Amino acid sequence: MDYPIIQIKDLYKSFNxxxxxxxxxxxxxxxxxxxxxxxSGCGKSVMLKHIVGILQPERGTVSVNGRxxxxxxxxxxxxxxxxxxMVFQGGALFDSMTVGENVGFxxxxxxxxxxxxxxxxxxxxxxMVGLCGIANLMPSELxxxxxxxxxxxxxxxxxxxxxxxxxxxxxxxxITADSINDLIKSLHDKIKVTSxxxxxxxxxxxxVADRIAMLYQxxxxxxxxxxxxxxxxxxxxxxxxxxxxxxxxxxxIDCFR
Numbered sequence: 150m151d152y153p154i155i156q157i158k159d160l161y162k163s164f165n166x167x168x169x170x171x172x173x174x175x176x177x178x179x180x181x182x183x184x185x186x187x188x189s190g191c192g193k194s195v196m197l198k199h200i201v202g203i204l205q206p207e208r209g210t211v212s213v214n215g216r217x218x219x220x221x222x223x224x225x226x227x228x229x230x231x232x233x234x235m236v237f238q239g240g241a242l243f244d245s246m247t248v249g250e251n252v253g254f255x256x257x258x259x260x261x262x263x264x265x266x267x268x269x270x271x272x273x274x275x276x277m278v279g280l281c282g283i284a285n286l287m288p289s290e291l292x293x294x295x296x297x298x299x300x301x302x303x304x305x306x307x308x309x310x311x312x313x314x315x316x317x318x319x320x321x322x323x324i325t326a327d328s329i330n331d332l333i334k335s336l337h338d339k340i341k342v343t344s345x346x347x348x349x350x351x352x353x354x355x356x357v358a359d360r361i362a363m364l365y366q367x368x369x370x371x372x373x374x375x376x377x378x379x380x381x382x383x384x385x386x387x388x389x390x391x392x393x394x395x396x397x398x399x400x401x402i403d404c405f406r
Contacts, residue, residue, distance in 0.1 A: 152212070152215040153176040153177055153178050153179070154178065154214060154310070154343050155176070155177040155200060155211070155212070155311070155343070155345070156175075156211070157173050157175040157176075157196070157200075157210075157211050158210045159172050159173075159209035159210070160172065160173040160174075160196070160199060160206050160208075160209035160211065161208040161209055162195055162204065162206060168367055169192040169367060170192050170196065170367050171367025171368050172209070172367070172368060173196065173364070174369065175362060175369055175372070177345065178343075179343055180337075180341045180343055181343060181359040181360060182333070182334075182337050182344040182346065182357055182359045182360075183344070183345050183346070183358065183359065183361075184345075184346045184348060184353075184354040184357060184358035184360070184361045184362070185348075185361075185363075185364055186348060186349060186354055186361060186362070186363050186390075187349065187363055187364035187365055188349065188365075188389070188398070191365060191366075191367075192364055193347040194315055196347075196364070197315060197347060199218075200213070200233075200313060200345065201230055201235060202218045202226050202229070205219060206219065213229050213233075213311070214229075216229065227259075231255075231307060232307075232309050232310045232311065233307075233309050233310070233311045233313065234301075234303075234304025234305060234307055234309035234312040235304060235313045235315070236300045236301050236304050236314045236317055237300060237315055238315045238316040238317075238319055238320075241300065242288040242300060242303075243288070244287070244288050246288075247284060248275070248280075248284050248286050248287070248288065248299055249268075249271045249285065251299060251303055252271045252274055252275060252299060252302045252303045253267050253270065253303075254303060255303065255307045256270060256306060256307065270306050271284055271302075271306060272284065274302040274303070274305045275299075275302050277336065278299070278301050278302045278305070278332060279298065279332070283299075293320055293321050293325070294321050294322075294325035294328065294329070297317060297321065297325075297329055298329075298332070301317075301336075305336070309342065310342065311342065311343045311344070312336075312342050312343070312344050312345075313345050313347075314333065314344065314345065314346040314347065314348075315347050316348055316349075316350075317329050317346065317353070318348065318353045326353065327356075329353075330352075330353050330356045330357050331356075333346065333357045334357050344357070346358070351390050351392075354375070354378075355375045355378075355379070358374075358375050360372060360373065360374060361374070361375055363378075363386050365385055365389075365398075370386070371383055371386045378390060384397050385397050385398055
């Protein structure tokens, strides 16, 4: 039986009394790029942490390749994670390590690999993100955009089936942001990786997505193609994607003040 590569079923998560995820359902097909949009603090990053097994559901399940993460042993979960790459919002590079050491960190820690193969994988990964010849630099010597690319090279070095991006264009100028979008699309086309991109940058969402899911008040309230999102009459989605100050989202916020 063929499964979506990622299946989220009736996922609930609260922190203290604050409900963050309120019964999410989402299927992600292999080889697609799904963008998850929503306001800051709506639970997008919490959802990503469930997909990599950092957080455990209160209720519901998260499955990868048909395997419920909640039923896996620590070793089995680690094996699943080895086929995932995570690109954190700020890059999350280790300041005390060179670029090459950062890129190869996962392999150094978890794989039995020769020095020659490690070097080749690091160089290949940096080449794929357009950063040849910088393996000996330190993170402090890099621009913000370069740090984002190094973080992506680190994910690629593991040869993942799935890459998770947490706000990949946050904190960089519009030109750099667009180059990162181009890179996400290029990698999708070249290596057929499944990608989940969390963002509130609609220009980025429209450019890279096969499907867009909107998370609002703990639920997926819309799921469709970029064209369907742009053409929807759904009032909450319409307000968010157009960045409107007035509408049902802000009316809901005002009623709690």
